[in-house]
Amino acid sequence: MGSSQDFERIIASVVKELQPDIQAAFDKINPTVETAVDKALSAEAWIQKIVAEASSEFRAIAPDILKQRLLEKADEFNPTPIIREAEAEFIRNFRSDILDIVKKRVNQEVSAVTGVHLADVTEKDENGNRKFTTNIIKPKKKQILHPKFAEVLEIVRSNIKPPLLVGPTGSGKSHAFGQIADTLGYGFYPVMNISDKFEVEGFRDAGGNYAETDFFNSFTKGGLFAIEELDTSDPMALKSLNTATSNKRMSFKDGKGNYEAHDDFRFGAGANTWGTGADSQYVGNQLDASTLDRFYTVEYGYSDEVEKELCKDPKILEFMWALRKASMDNNSKIIVSTRNIGDFYRMMTETNLTPEQIIKALIINKGHSIDKISATLEQMKNNGSDIKKNEHFRTLEAANESRIER
Numbered sequence: 001m002g003s004s005q006d007f008e009r010i011i012a013s014v015v016k017e018l019q020p021d022i023q024a025a026f027d028k029i030n031p032t033v034e035t036a037v038d039k040a041l042s043a044e045a046w047i048q049k050i051v052a053e054a055s056s057e058f059r060a061i062a063p064d065i066l067k068q069r070l071l072e073k074a075d076e077f078n079p080t081p082i083i084r085e086a087e088a089e090f091i092r093n094f095r096s097d098i099l100d101i102v103k104k105r106v107n108q109e110v111s112a113v114t115g116v117h118l119a120d121v122t123e124k125d126e127n128g129n130r131k132f133t134t135n136i137i138k139p140k141k142k143q144i145l146h147p148k149f150a151e152v153l154e155i156v157r158s159n160i161k162p163p164l165l166v167g168p169t170g171s172g173k174s175h176a177f178g179q180i181a182d183t184l185g186y187g188f189y190p191v192m193n194i195s196d197k198f199e200v201e202g203f204r205d206a207g208g209n210y211a212e213t214d215f216f217n218s219f220t221k222g223g224l225f226a227i228e229e230l231d232t233s234d235p236m237a238l239k240s241l242n243t244a245t246s247n248k249r250m251s252f253k254d255g256k257g258n259y260e261a262h263d264d265f266r267f268g269a270g271a272n273t274w275g276t277g278a279d280s281q282y283v284g285n286q287l288d289a290s291t292l293d294r295f296y297t298v299e300y301g302y303s304d305e306v307e308k309e310l311c312k313d314p315k316i317l318e319f320m321w322a323l324r325k326a327s328m329d330n331n332s333k334i335i336v337s338t339r340n341i342g343d344f345y346r347m348m349t350e351t352n353l354t355p356e357q358i359i360k361a362l363i364i365n366k367g368h369s370i371d372k373i374s375a376t377l378e379q380m381k382n383n384g385s386d387i388k389k390n391e392h393f394r395t396l397e398a399a400n401e402s403r404i405e406r
Helices: 003-028 031-040 043-061 064-073 080-114 149-158 173-184 214-221 235-247 304-310 314-330 338-350 355-364 370-383 385-389 391-405
Strands: 163-166 188-191 223-227 249-251 258-260 265-271 296-299
Touching (some): 149 163, 149 173, 149 265, 149 296, 163 173, 173 223, 173 265, 188 214, 214 223, 214 235, 214 265, 304 314, 314 338, 314 370, 314 391, 338 355, 355 391, 370 385
Parallel strands (some): 163 265, 163 296, 188 223, 223 265
Antiparallel strands (some): 249 258
16 A cells, blocks of 8 residues: 555655765865764764755655645555656656755754855756755854854754743853854844834834834744843733744734744744843843743853853953852852953954953943952952962952052
């Protein structure tokens, strides 16, 4: 009997035909990139993974009428010619579609592992079918990836639940969403927070014209919509997102009824708190439990490896890490973010600013009292006596003492 087993065989046949293309993509990767890919997967395992994922996605787009055609003929005495005909029709009509899916999977896999992506498919073979271009690799700017990047990339790609990245300010949450949008080839729509439902639904102006929002554009045209501070958003305004992100349907204020979410619509958010209200360091609203339940929540803290990439000066790292630890130990609430560490290094290496100017701007001039800085400096010394030899520690100490003298 034919039925679904024949359908599976047809899909396998279509994907198998594409294996030379996938192998060609792998072979065209330069040796450095190939080595990086090999560390994650062997060439054979990599191809099998891509084929399996593409096959799964192809099942979802295969026309129901062709599935039904096989089922209707399953009880015939000799269904083989019908099955062969359907197989040929699949290969003839849908090879380009499945090739595009495979190309996207290869693109995602290579980009996630190596930081390069495939060039757009523009060439066609002698039969008019699209194929991978000869110039398969298009270099990207080297990206510094957070240890949680791969996990967040996978949850965004799968589109099962939107990710919520919870972590301290300046840990790279918003930057990660931009990297993911770039990796997956999506438009990027970042907003700070949602303070009113009209920022989601849109509104009509005085002239009766509908004002589109970033959410409308990402939902209807595709793209990654990212709220940078979910926990400073208005809880009631967020409720308008719940139906849209869960049911993939939304009615906007343009009067055109319900829209179905675009296939490439994605949503994610960041937060400094866990959505249960303000803590000792960050202001945050208490979010509805039904809102929080809709997210795949990831703890997204500071990463030593990322900070080492952003700052190549070990003395700056020693000083900033010691300052962060002391601030946490005595609860002085001095923020030492990944962003600040990178900025400190760039200001030291790319500007004519003095170390004192930089330390005042990044650390002292944030509303911290003389006593708070003094207590934190003392805590740094208690945590490790060698920090006193660090030139940036001495600069902070001198800059704080100069405030006492005034």
